[in-house]
Amino acid sequence: DTGVSQDPRHKITKRGQNVTFRCDPISEHNRLYWYRQTLGQGPEFLTYFQNEAQLEKSRLLSDRFSAERPKGSFSTLEIQRTEQGDSAMYLCASSSAWREGYEQFFGPGTRLTVL
Amino acid sequence: ILNVEQSPQSLHVQEGDSTNFTCSFPSSNFYALHWYRWETAKSPEALFVMTLNGDEKKKGRISATLNTKEGYSYLYIKGSQPEDSATYLCAFTDTGRRALTFGSGTRLQVQP
Numbered sequence: 512d513t514g515v516s517q518d519p520r521h522k523i524t525k526r527g528q529n530v531t532f533r534c535d536p537i538s539e540h541n542r543l544y545w546y547r548q549t550l551g552q553g554p555e556f557l558t559y560f561q562n563e564a565q566l567e568k569s570r571l572l573s574d575r576f577s578a579e580r581p582k583g584s585f586s587t588l589e590i591q592r593t594e595q596g597d598s599a600m601y602l603c604a605s606s607s608a609w610r611e612g613y614e615q616f617f618g619p620g621t622r623l624t625v626l
Numbered sequence: 627i628l629n630v631e632q633s634p635q636s637l638h639v640q641e642g643d644s645t646n647f648t649c650s651f652p653s654s655n656f657y658a659l660h661w662y663r664w665e666t667a668k669s670p671e672a673l674f675v676m677t678l679n680g681d682e683k684k685k686g687r688i689s690a691t692l693n694t695k696e697g698y699s700y701l702y703i704k705g706s707q708p709e710d711s712a713t714y715l716c717a718f719t720d721t722g723r724r725a726l727t728f729g730s731g732t733r734l735q736v737q738p
Contacts, residue, residue: 514669515669544724546726546728551730553630553632553717553728553729553730553731554728555728556727559724559725567724569725604726612657612660612675612676612677612719613719614660614672614675615660615726616669617662617670617671617672618669619668620669
C-alpha cells in the first residue's frame with residue numbers, strides 16, 4: 512500500500528508528558544500537512560511543509576508544538592508538556608503540485624488522549 | 627478568517643433514499659473545493675476536487691456541483707446504501723494558501 516501512514520494510531524499519555532507522532536507521506540509527494548480534529552469539528556490546519564521547508568504555521572501551533580521534516584521525507588510532530596486540551600485526532604496529509612487543486616491524501620490519524 | 631459551513635450537521639435516511647448536503651464557502655480568492663468521505667477508524671477519502679465554476683463531477687452514485695460566484699457546493703447521493711454511512715467533509719482552499727479549511731461535516735447514517 513502506498514498511501515499515507517501514521518504511527519502510532521493511538522496514544523494515551525499523562526498530562527505533562529511529551530509525545531511524538533510520525534507521518535510517512537506518499538513517496539512522490541513533496542507537500543506534507545498536519546491537521547488536528549476535535550470532536551464535532553472538522554480538521555483544523557496546523558502546519559505545512561514543502562520538501563523540508565516549513566512554510567506555514569497556524570496560530571493553533573503553540574510553542575509546545577514542533578514539527579520537522581528532515582530530508583523532505585517523513586515528518587514528526589512533537590507536543591511537549593501535554594495538556595488535556597491537546598486530546599484530539601492528529602491527521603497528516605500529503606499532496607503533489609501535479610494533482611488538480613493540490614488534492615490532499617490523508618493518513619488514518621493518531622488519536623491522542625491526555626489524562 | 628475563512629468560514630466554511632456545512633448543512634445539515636447530521637442526517638438519518640433509509641436505504642434507497644437519495645440525499646444531498648450543502649457546503650458554503652467564501653466566494654472571493656477561490657482556488658479549489660474538496661469533498662471527503664470519512665468513515666470511522668479509516669483515513670478521510672478524497673471524493674472530488676473542483677476548481678471551475680459550474681463544475682459537476684460524478685463517481686458512481688455520488689455527484690457534486692460547484693458555484694464559485696455564490697460560494698456553494700452540493701453533494702448528492704442517489705439511492706443511499708448502508709455503506710454510505712460516514713461523515714462527509716467539504717474543504718476550501720484559496721489562492722494564497724495550500725492548506726485546507728474544513729467545514730464541520732455532515733454525518734450520514736443510512737438505515738438498512
